[in-house]
Amino acid sequence: MTSIPQMARKNPKVSIPAPVIARLTQYLAHARHLQQEGIRMVASREIAHALGLTSSTVRQDLSHIDFSGTAKRGYETAKLADALNRELGADRTVNVAVIGAGNLGRALALHAGFERECFPVRAVFDANPRLVGKRIGGMRIEGMDSLPAIMRREDIGIGIVAVPKSAAQKVADLLILSGVKGILNLTTTHIRVPKKVALVEVRIVSRLQELQYLVTQITHAP
Amino acid sequence: MTSIPQMARKNPKVSIPAPVIARLTQYLAHARHLQQEGIRMVASREIAHALGLTSSTVRQDLSHIDFSGTAKRGYETAKLADALNRELGADRTVNVAVIGAGNLGRALALHAGFERECFPVRAVFDANPRLVGKRIGGMRIEGMDSLPAIMRREDIGIGIVAVPKSAAQKVADLLILSGVKGILNLTTTHIRVPKKVALVEVRIVSRLQELQYLVTQITHAP
């Protein structure tokens, strides 16, 4: 029996805490950016400074992934990006569907950044019969009744919910029935999902309210 | 000298932690929803259940605001909503501008939910001269050079940055020069701002990546 040191380094069963994952996505974006700029090496201090963190947090976070820096020299940007891509699965493509063809849904369906980041939008749905059949970019808006079949046919893993909040839970339930693995909820309402389905909520209006609170805080500061 | 008990209850100078603020916005949305449904009273347990939290967290959070429930009965939804509105400043209108008239920018500028939530979009800007002069809803797309003047004329407090990531920092700097109080950053890049300006970052692609990671975790679970 030979040992397999490169696998043993970290136990992959220990899942990485959510706040760390959130930052790993930032490190990935930054590493790619540095790569494009032709910068080969980067130190934890520099990453920290660019992203508004401490170097300690950066090193601690990166210790979760299967990748090492070099003392005195820092991290190779290319290898860092590779390791983060692998850990996050950010190089694997996942087909997505947008539900809701209002302003926000349309924008998301057309957003080129999703395709670039391996999240191609393969279908758009809306409950309004007057929208069904119209086109968004290259896609036809489909009715809700054809959702289950299309989700399976197009092998869609993630549903982006951009409907009025009163319909959010119903839409989520339909997505789950249709075998979706993850839901990105852009409505203000909290959605409930079974343990087998992953959920991330964005809530732009909430973030604006948080921002407003911060603004008031700063303005009224000493 | 008379004491002022209703003011003394909580020291308003102790600012509320960010995770609590984020949840207060959820309580507010939920309280409004209950109000519309004609539900007068709600217990911390029910709020917790609806939002995926513990009742302990809900009570702890609500202890930060100037408002009390009633033992055995719970919280009056109307008064809860009022108190949260006051604490968050969510009943005060703040004019916003959208910078970037691409798909996302257009969607945000047209998003009726912002106006409803006291964040009317008063201006839209884009650096592309071919877009300047075109219309979005009732608004004319303006060039970046007229930004400072329009920001002041329209009394805009918050700028929503929806430009390509390479332009994000430059746009933020211009907004800050023009006297903006808060920035909502929708690009993937981290933006740096002085202490006098509040910043909230949304990063939809990052959230999709987090979601993808969660999906993989769940799928490969025991």
Add this chain to the structure above:
DNA sequence: TAGATTGTTAATCGATTAACAATC
């Protein structure tokens, strides 16, 4: 009144930061 629910204190849990030996 009896029982349910609040408000708050104390305990636990987890995340961030500091510190430093290892090392290139």
Add this chain to the structure above:
DNA sequence: TAGATTGTTAATCGATTAACAATC
């Protein structure tokens, strides 16, 4: 080599949860 930076352990800090007296 000397000095800088990593990886990791330990200390601190903060957030969440548990528990329970107060109370309606």
